[in-house]
Amino acid sequence: MSDRASDFAPEQYRGFLILLARSAWDAALRDWGDPSDIVHQTLLEAHQKRDTFQGETAAEFAAWLRTILSNNLYDVGRAVHRAKRDVRRKQSLDAALAESSARLGCNLSLDDPSPSKLAATAEQLNRLADALERLPVDQREAITCHHLRGMSVEATAVQMNRTRPAVAGLLRRGLKQLGSLLGERSAR
Numbered sequence: 001m002s003d004r005a006s007d008f009a010p011e012q013y014r015g016f017l018i019l020l021a022r023s024a025w026d027a028a029l030r031d032w033g034d035p036s037d038i039v040h041q042t043l044l045e046a047h048q049k050r051d052t053f054q055g056e057t058a059a060e061f062a063a064w065l066r067t068i069l070s071n072n073l074y075d076v077g078r079a080v081h082r083a084k085r086d087v088r089r090k091q092s093l094d095a096a097l098a099e100s101s102a103r104l105g106c107n108l109s110l111d112d113p114s115p116s117k118l119a120a121t122a123e124q125l126n127r128l129a130d131a132l133e134r135l136p137v138d139q140r141e142a143i144t145c146h147h148l149r150g151m152s153v154e155a156t157a158v159q160m161n162r163t164r165p166a167v168a169g170l171l172r173r174g175l176k177q178l179g180s181l182l183g184e185r186s187a188r
Helices: 011-025 035-048 056-081 085-104 115-134 136-149 152-160 164-187
Strands: none
Touching: 011 035, 011 056, 011 085, 011 115, 035 056, 115 136, 115 164, 136 152, 136 164, 152 164
């Protein structure tokens, strides 16, 4: 393990991982549990496998955690679906996590962020994940589909079996409440 690897605490990435897990969560996985369960498992594995981390930057550490999360999501999905291994599903899951990661972790992708910048980014992602959890289920799902998965409003409406105006309303109310929750937490 590099000297730099000891600078990274997997717990700092909890919010980032929860948001990624939520972005990949589908209807079948809801029967298994909650995204926070798979993130807990991922963080536990990261601690156990810490000495296998070969990178030296925050971006490499985030990618390493994302790989562990991807493998865990694939394993749970396979167990839920009881299907034979489908390499295309694994590649699709990896691509979806990479895209969501790019949406969320722009500050994590810096080659060598300062410890204070890394801590601030981790705190922001944790606050966002916590605030997202406090939203009503429909608003959370609309925001997850549209903003984390990058789906259009139309595709989100189809996914949620709602009309486009209904989804637009959920997004508007959800973002307003999310902003209020994040503002409330920063005022404390």
